[in-house]
Amino acid sequence: MQIRNGFKKYAHNLHNIVRYLDNMKDKLENTIEKPITWLNNNEEAEKDKYDNRKKLLEEIVNPIAMWLYAICD
Known part of the structure; x- marks a missing residue:
């Protein structure tokens, strides 16, 4: 029963993640x-302009990427 409950929780968590990502899609795009x-x-x-723009994007996207990596690992 414990294995079933763990599997059920895992499946529901994945389902919630997919729903969350679907809601985030427009914002991320x-x-x-x-x-x-x-x-x-x-x-x-100039190089510094590229660096600044990349840093701004990374500040938004990296936490999301890290979260995705953590849940998929």
């Missing part, structure tokens, strides 16, 4: 689209 647009419009930008 918008978050990622902004730097892509900036890159397309700023091909001649």
Whole structure:
């Protein structure tokens, strides 16, 4: 019974994660689209500008990526 309950909890957690990610999809796409647009419009930008934009994106995306890695590991 304990194995069944653990498996059930695991399956429900995965289901909740998929629902959460589905809700986050639009926000993530918008978050990622902004730097892509900036890159397309700023091909001649200085190195520090690229670094700053990358850092801003990483601050948003890295916690999500780490969370996904933790739940999938």
